[in-house]
Amino acid sequence: MADRQGVLVIGEVANGKLNPSSTEMLAHGRKLADSLKEPLSIALLGQDLGAAPKEAIAFGADKVHAVTDPLLKEYQVDAYLAAITKVAQQHTPRVVLLAKGPIGSEVGPRLAFRLDTAVIQDCLEVRIDAEKKLVGNRPVYGGNCMATITSLGEPMMAIVRPKTGDPLARNDSRHGEVVAFSPRLEASVIKSRVVERVEKAQEGVRLEDAAIVVSGGRGLGSAAPFTNEIKDLADLLGAAIGASRAVVDSGWISHDHQVGLTGKTIAPNLYIMVGISGASQHMAGCSAAKVIVAINRDSDAVIFNDARYGVAGDWKKVLPAFIQQIRAMK
The missing domain is CATH 3.40.50.1220 (TPP-binding domain)
Structure with missing residues (x-):
């Protein structure tokens, strides 16, 4: 554990902007990082990240890993998993956070397996305890009870529900570091391909x-x-x-x-x-x-x-x- 440091948020980017769930994860991550007295970083993946890295710093990140590759133009689980694994292995964070959703729920367990650790899923709250362990509260038994789970793995990982906390106030005067990261993905990492995308019919606001x-x-x-x-x-x-x-x-x-x-x-x-x-x-x-x-x-x-x-x-x-x-x- 001594070699590991910091909190890493796996962020999501849409149309060159930071996904709202990622701003919420940065708020959760900031709280954990401050408790540990360690830095907060975020990994953003895509082919063109637009203004998302600057947004991430404005919402609390100390460092942004700008992970770009042609195979990351659109979300594909194998490519994302390979890229995120490389980031996590190279930068060895103490804590990794993902937002619950199509990406977090698909990538999170696979990433935990790749890193030989465990992940606390569906958390409503995360915190650091007195022994610097990650603790998550999550519903169990069909939502009839709440379980408090302590992570014992390295790195410690959690998948957190969106809308369980407010983002930090945006501060465009914050300074942070944006570091370019090229995962150099090979086409052979892709084990499946998207055949068709169907937009779900939506009446009114989500x-x-x-x-x-x-x-x-x-x-x-x-x-x-x-x-x-x-x-x-x-x-x-x-x-x-x-x-x-x-x-x-x-x-x-x-x-x-x-x-x-x-x-x-x-x-x-x-x-x-x-x-x-x-x-x-x-x-x-x-x-x-x-x-x-x-x-x-x-x-x-x-x-x-x-x-x-x-x-x-x-x-x-x-x-x-x-x-x-x-x-x-x-």
Whole structure:
């Protein structure tokens, strides 16, 4: 361990800009690096990284490994894995962080195998303990419990959920080092190829990116409100539609809309919850919401402990009146 130093974030670049999840990972990484009193670096991969390296420094990185190669023009797991492995082997970080997502979830376990270590997956929180070990909190048993896991490998690795922390404030006056790194990849590293890319049909704003989210829970009584009152309110506010786990398990709406430990993690400016009790499994997925508004007929529902504004009443009366008032204001 003595030879290892620093925290390395595996970043993601899209159209020459830093992916939002990477700015969040830099915030997590900055906290870990400060605890260790060691530097924070980030590896950015692509053929043309654009302004992403400067962005990374502005969001907290001390050093940027600018990893460029023609085979990295688009994401391909074999090429990315080969390049990241070379970076990690050459620079021997103490900690490696990835964002949970298509890239992190695919590359992370493979990278851990290549580096002969282990990775803590699906973390909601990471920290350094008194013995300078990486500790991660993650959901287990279908989100019904939280496990605290200590990494014993070298390097210590974690895959962290996006939306579990805010990025640091951007500071374009920060100074850092950008180091060019050429992995010199051979075409033979590619074991698979992309045959076709199909964009997923998306109606309205993505749940994870929405500034406003309207969610329904089991208290709605049936699936009908999701195509009526909930949808009407969401359309009026330009909001995405979310749901509790109980609703998804009942088949009232697809899993794409689920918020919580076993669903999406969101951080909207405004989160309106209708008929949701506020169980910890759900709240873990929306704890970063700036303002929570709760509508629930049970005045003792635990959601009112977390909501800034609460309405104890029958949603069938409250929601139509709320919708009417919003329409009158437009």
